[in-house]
Amino acid sequence: MSSNIATDNKPNLAVEFAGLKLKTPLMPASGTFGYGQEFAPYLDLNQLGAIVTKGLSLNPKAGNPTPRIAETVSGMLNAIGLQNVGVDAFISEKMPFLEQFDSPVIVNFFGNTQEEYGEVAARLNDVPGVAALEMNISCPNVKHGGIVFGTDPKAAFDVITTVRKRLTKPLIVKLTPNVTDIRITARAAEDAGADAISLINTITGMSVDVRTRKPRIANVIGGLSGPGIRPIAVRMTHQVVQTVKIPVIGIGGIMRAEDALEFLIVGAKAVQVGTANFVDPNAMQTILADLENFCIEQGIEDINDLIGSLQL
């Protein structure tokens, strides 16, 4: 009967917010997990709190020229350019695969214009297997791809309002860190009717090959991700948690369970793992197991007791 005892001792890792019930507070970050399928050989998608898919636009998008990625100290720059199959192909070709799993599917999306944002949201709103939408107002890679919306509180408020009107499913707004005061955009998102906030997206950066004197990625400027950005992400998550009442999802440089715990302790209800999936396709499974071990070791029966337990 030892297995029974083991299950009795298992800490509760389930979290609930914005109408979503997650088995665990762990999910992949958009753009680092493809459409889920790519990782199915390596980890059990049913163990994830949710499956978050690559950002979608109304029409398929080609993305940027190569080179698109470059490794930096403790991180990487990317300028993929939001390459994606487009919302219709996603619904017909990718959703059937994702529907096999009982983990909720969160679909990330973006638009070039306010109308396009609204249109993509409306189409996804009617798709049965989609649990929630994550709205990218922050991608720094594409010239028209959101930088205007995410860095200007008024533009952010307007575009979120437009999307809100066309959406009954839960709306998560993903913020850009490339602003002077993240609390201002967080408040704009809350005021416009977001059900939750996720942050951070990548931080704009640049790297030069000194021998060729060329930028190391073709787009010149890229988005920085990976362990090097974590302190910035934790700081911003902390600031936003202190500012808004809606739930917050923490993202940025999570490689190990301890990293995820930092975000939870400052008050994130859940976390997303990005670049770590590239380094190790099993990363989330390892983090999950270690999260559980941490709780057991610390005598924590419910992960919710940890959330927001920061000692100031």
Add this chain to the structure above:
Amino acid sequence: MKNLQTIVLSNQEISPGYFRMRILAPGYKDIAKPGQFVMFRVRRSLPPLLRRPFGIFQIGLLPADCEGMPEKEFIELIYKVVGAGTEVMCELHEGDRIELLGPLGRGFDIDDEGGDKILVGGGIGLVPLYMLADSLADRSKTRLLIGGRSREDIITVTEFERLGVTSHVTTEDGSLGEEGLITRILERKLDKYPKAKVYSCGPMPMLRAVEVICSERNVPLQVSLEALMACGVGACLGCVVKGREHSEQNPEYLCTCRQGPVFHSYELDWERVEKNIEQEESS
């Protein structure tokens, strides 16, 4: 396809700047195909952050440690030290722990017909050609053309010869084999064996030259491409090349890691591949 935590069996410098690493790799023998690759990582928490892609040179078996135990499967990588990752790799010793993701990607399409086969390798690009040569039906009709800058860049040719393959070497400085570019020999061989099939791996400018020669003569060509890779599994979209049908309206980006690294030359948009070559050459 899985993430294997394993150990280094040996790691030796075989020519200045070139290393050969043997790695314990249970499970590879039955599934790995010529042209496939692995994503290699030196332990957790050590830089560099991302894994590095390497072609599989060969797969083999070592006698078991003791009777009744299974034989030990290994794979071999051959790599050139060019930067942070390979510098860490060349410091590894027997027994050091590493992680391998693989075997990944689409390898060479191999038909069972005897026929003439020409393998064209540039420098380290010869790596994926060894398993290919080994798997070809009639190796007496297989020719390896290998080019490099200097004699140090010409490696493992005798091993190909032991498979029964005839080899031809060129170096740019004439320090080994014929002086000049390997593509000149390719033209000569295709004059003689116009029905041959060509398989190639090496630097982009060489691949482009090989493609021009083959397409002029309507000779089927498969190429193994290199690209910067973050994930190796088709998720990051960092490694893409443009496919033949690519346009802004109907993007056809192919992932080198999943749809490649081996492509039939007709699948690729060589005009655009050439643009990347210009960038590479000017650097």
